Amino acid sequence: MDNTKLTKFGDFSILMIAYVWVFVASAVSPALGSMAQDFPGVSTLKLQLVSVSPFVTSIIFSVAAGILAKRYDKKSIVLGGLVIYGITGMLPYWATSIDQIILLRLLTGIGVGLILPLPNIIIAEHYDGEPRKKMLGWATALANVANVINSVLIGFLLMRGWRYCFLAFAIVLAVAVINLFGLPKSPPQKQTSENMQAGAGCFINRIPKIVYLLAFYMMMNWAILQLNILNMAVLILSENLGAPWMIGLAIAIPGFGCIFSGALFPQVFKRLKNYLAFAGLFLFTLGSVTLYYTHSFSTLLVANLLEGIGSGLLVPYLFYVTSTKVDAQQYDFSFGIVTGAMHLGILFSPFLQVGIAMLGNTESLRYLYLVTTIALAIATLISFVYERVNSKQQVEVIP
Incomplete structure (x- = not known):
């Protein structure tokens, strides 16, 4: 870990990337x-x-960012990624066809992918113990704060037309300016450079298998959460749970849950320790059960809040476990994989829904929620049993 003491502005700059x-x-x-x-x-x-x-290219370049971080200063990669992100994000304002917009959005994904894993890598390098947990929790919380604020901002811009939504990407360029002055330098680890000279393939083989397992958990967390968000409008309108204006509120509630649990992550982790994964999965499952049985808007909000709180605990926990299961020289590539899994989950979500519908030969949302609830319940049970067994084994080896 780099013991360089960071200023409050440095902390703020790192967190603004997550925004x-x-x-x-x-x-x-x-x-x-x-x-x-x-x-x-x-x-x-x-x-x-x-x-x-954008998620297609962001997934690829999230892994590429981890590889580039072995050769170049992470601050330079962040600044380059933010500039690509901001400029290509704004260009669809002048597009004249959907094809042009899609092409530009693919380019935007390159910038997104380059910055996606780097906040967590920088946090892992510059923080340890409680400060690391705090920063990882706040990064998750701030990403969801952004969703809430952006929803309000985009709502106002839509009054002038859809093109103005793309001008909102100027915010990304503002974040680039903040990081130009506030982000600490994070040069590549010396040992990492030597590993790269020995060949990337050998280095990849040394990445612990648990990194890929953590990436799978991250992907499924975002995929299931996204399933809820994707189908919220259909559920509310088809079952007369509320008026159209209520859809935005319902979609925002999981974000509020993530903000709450992300901000409290260090305190919750201190009390629950390794059982935090079980707690997050249990709340996620409880929210999914409530969603399956809901027949009113109020219970729908409760379900979304529970899912948001559960997910908000799991995301920083997965990042923290990643930082403890790999060597410092493996941070770059490992965080590239685990962080890229966030966008992979969002991209995978619609295909997951199609697969579940084909499995049951029905497109019923109730069936979809039932399947996801069962999957979450199984994951919760496995997590609890694993921690119980692991705790007993640790006690037995203590003389």
């Missing part, structure tokens, strides 16, 4: 309806690609 983690989606998805009116005849699939296409 634009998911801005690439939250700034554009609300505009798809207006966009469809300006481009009549465009298929629903193409419109959806406008929203999700």
Whole structure:
């Protein structure tokens, strides 16, 4: 760990990178309806690609960022990624076709991917113990604060037309300026450079298998959470749970839950320790059960809040476990994999829903929620049994 003492502005600069983690989606998805009116005849699939296409390139370049961090200062990579992110994010304002927008969004994903894993890598390098937990928790919380604030901002911009939503990406350039002055330098580890000279393939083979398992957990966490968000409008309107204006509120509630649990992550971790994963999964499962049985808007909000709190505990926990299971020289590539799994989960979510529908030969949302609830319940039980067995083994080896 780098023991360089950071200023409060340095802390703030690191966290501001997390602020634009998911801005690439939250700034554009609300505009798809207006966009469809300006481009009549465009298929629903193409419109959806406008929203999700950046995740295709962000997943690839998230891993690439981990590799680049072995050769170059992470601050330089962050600044380059933010500039690409901000400029290409704004360019669709001048686009004249959906194809142009999709192409530019793919380029935006490159910038997103370059910055995605770096806040967690920098945190792992500059912080340890409680400060590390605090920063990882706040990074998760701030990413969800961004979703709430962005929803309000984009709502106002939509009054002027969908093109203005893309101008909101100027926020990313503002974050770049903040990081130009506040982000600490994070040069590559000396040993990492030597490993790279020995060959990337050998280095990848030395990454612990648990990193890929943690990435899978991260992917499924975001995939299941995204399933809820994707189907919120359909559920509310098809079952008369509320008026159309209530959809935005329902979608924002999981974010509030993530903010709450992310901010309290260090305190919760201190009390629950290794049982924190069980607690997060239990709350996520409880929210999914409530969602399955809900027949009112109030219980829907409770379900979304529980899912948000559960997810908000799991995300920083997975990042923290990653930082403790690999050597400092493996941070770059390991965090690239685990952080990239966030966007992979969002991208995978629609395909997961199709697979579940084919499995049960029904597109019923109740069936979808039942399957996800069972999966979460099994994961919760496995987590509890694993920690119980692991705790007993630790006690037995103590003389």
